[in-house]
Amino acid sequence: MSGAPSDDARARLADWLRARFADPTLEILRHEPLAGGAIQENVALDVSREGGRRKDTLVLRTDAASGVSVSHSREREHALLAAAFDAGVTVPEPLGACVDRSVTGRPFFVMRRVAGSANPMRLTRGDAFDEPTREALVRALGSELARIHAIPLSDERLAFLSPADDAANPGATSGGATTGGAADGSSADGSGGSVLASRVARYRGLLDDLGARRPVLEWTLAWLSRQRVAPCPERLCHNDFRSGNLMVGDDGQVTGVLDWEFAAPGDPHEDIGWFCAPCWRFAARERAGGGIGSRDAFHAGYEAASGTVVDRAAVPIWEIVATVRWAVIALQQGARFTSGAEPTLELGLTGRMIAGLEQDLLRLVAEVSGCPLPAASEASVRPTRDAPDGAALLGAARAALLDSLVPSLPAERRYAAGMIANAMGIAARELTVSREGEPACESPAAWPDFRAATAADDGADLFAPELLTRLVSDVDTRLALDDPRRLRH
Numbered sequence: 349m350s351g352a353p354s355d356d357a358r359a360r361l362a363d364w365l366r367a368r369f370a371d372p373t374l375e376i377l378r379h380e381p382l383a384g385g386a387i388q389e390n391v392a393l394d395v396s397r398e399g400g401r402r403k404d405t406l407v408l409r410t411d412a413a414s415g416v417s418v419s420h421s422r423e424r425e426h427a428l429l430a431a432a433f434d435a436g437v438t439v440p441e442p443l444g445a446c447v448d449r450s451v452t453g454r455p456f457f458v459m460r461r462v463a464g465s466a467n468p469m470r471l472t473r474g475d476a477f478d479e480p481t482r483e484a485l486v487r488a489l490g491s492e493l494a495r496i497h498a499i500p501l502s503d504e505r506l507a508f509l510s511p512a513d514d515a516a517n518p519g520a521t522s523g524g525a526t527t528g529g530a531a532d533g534s535s536a537d538g539s540g541g542s543v544l545a546s547r548v549a550r551y552r553g554l555l556d557d558l559g560a561r562r563p564v565l566e567w568t569l570a571w572l573s574r575q576r577v578a579p580c581p582e583r584l585c586h587n588d589f590r591s592g593n594l595m596v597g598d599d600g601q602v603t604g605v606l607d608w609e610f611a612a613p614g615d616p617h618e619d620i621g622w623f624c625a626p627c628w629r630f631a632a633r634e635r636a637g638g639g640i641g642s643r644d645a646f647h648a649g650y651e652a653a654s655g656t657v658v659d660r661a662a663v664p665i666w667e668i669v670a671t672v673r674w675a676v677i678a679l680q681q682g683a684r685f686t687s688g689a690e691p692t693l694e695l696g697l698t699g700r701m702i703a704g705l706e707q708d709l710l711r712l713v714a715e716v717s718g719c720p721l722p723a724a725s726e727a728s729v730r731p732t733r734d735a736p737d738g739a740a741l742l743g744a745a746r747a748a749l750l751d752s753l754v755p756s757l758p759a760e761r762r763y764a765a766g767m768i769a770n771a772m773g774i775a776a777r778e779l780t781v782s783r784e785g786e787p788a789c790e791s792p793a794a795w796p797d798f799r800a801a802t803a804a805d806d807g808a809d810l811f812a813p814e815l816l817t818r819l820v821s822d823v824d825t826r827l828a829l830d831d832p833r834r835l836r837h
Contacts, residue, residue, distance in 0.1 A: 360452070376393060388411060442459045464601075490648065495653060587610040615666075741775045
């Protein structure tokens with residue numbers, strides 16, 4: 349469905365829509381891909397009905413060319429959307445699903461288009477809304493999440509879900525770059541402690557699948573393995589409820605909760621922690637409520653709508669789990685790039701986000717544990733072991749420049765232009781330094797075996813000053829290349 353469809357494909361889609369709406373006069377007036385959607389592809393459809401007397405604005409949602417094996421099918425995502433719509437969650441109205449590949453070449457479903465923007469940078473930047481509007485919005489989002497968690501798992505439309513459903517996380521590949529599924533897992537009994545333990549085991553397995561030795565991630569997983577959270581009844585979790593998947597109008601009202609392809613049963617606090625994790629605050633890292641408002645307002649909205657009390661002790665742990673989850677996804681996306689399976693600029697840049705996520709993990713664990721980190725190191729720009737390397741990024745940026753930006757630079761291309769500038773900045777800093785000698789990051793063999801340390805009763809060894817200094821220095825050295833502004837701040 350990418351780009352303009354052929355006349356035959358457009359005619360087949362029009363026939364399907366006529367049958368779906370029971371209107372032989374229906375005509376497609378507009379068929380245009382919408383921005384965003386690395387995992388799924390969204391197409392704006394404007395149609396006329398009733399002999400031209402009525403016009404409807406719709407969205408057709410289908411698989412992107414590069415799928416993610418753990419994503420729900422479009423038929424199942426449509427069922428989730430229908431259950432949410434009936435439960436009073438603010439979602440686009442689902443209008444029908446099609447599994448017949450002869451219509452467009454891929455399964456799809458159609459929903460009504462809602463007004464507003466899901467652009468996370470716009471939503472989180474300082475001039476988007478005033479503070480009272482922000483607090484009201486984040487409180488409303490807490491209420492929306494509570495309504496999601498109230499959707500009964502007994503709904504027969506959701507019979508395909510299971511406690512062990514792997515569809516709870518984006519990021520795993522379908523092209524062979526990694527194995528072992530998505531960066532997540534679930535427990536059979538729904539108890540919080542078991543869910544947390546399953547996350548630790550799963551992320552360790554995914555790191556092994558990637559062949560990745562990441563000292564900060566292993567250190568964090570060792571710390572998480574010693575934590576306990578109170579058991580919580582299993583609920584339907586959205587599993588990607590965050591800025592970027594939330595449609596908001598110009599007046600600050602929620603108009604749609606989007607992207608249900610990873611919904612699965614789980615601990616509701618994991619959804620809460622995902623929304624509040626630093627990695628999803630975009631332009632406003634100081635606003636703990638998704639970069640939009642305060643964490644307290646988000647919790648208050650959730651509690652008022654759910655009638656339950658958020659476990660304030662558990663949520664910080666789940667925010668750390670969320671950051672580990674996104675770090676593993678970033679490594680998976682980078683592997684998709686370096687394997688050659690999908691060498692897109694966005695995947696390459698995602699792979700180089702890892703140092704910033706590791707910095708977040710060091711700070712979050714230190715804050716929860718009450719153990720101060722050593723001062724930031726005096727990092728210099730030197731070669732590192734991170735992948736993809738600068739030369740590969742520069743090549744991908746050049747290809748994107750030639751393919752995407754040379755013909756024209758309309759507004760919808762500004763995001764691509766920003767990515768290109770970012771990649772070229774990384775590559776330029778890396779390629780101007782000597783490529784001789786050992787990389788600045790320590791060899792994996794030089795780090796302690798954090799998994800063996802997991803079995804120890806006393807966690808003090810994880811916070812030994814000399815170890816923390818090494819971890820901070822390792823991260824800061826790579827940030828000097830990948831995001832020097834973040835290192836300075």
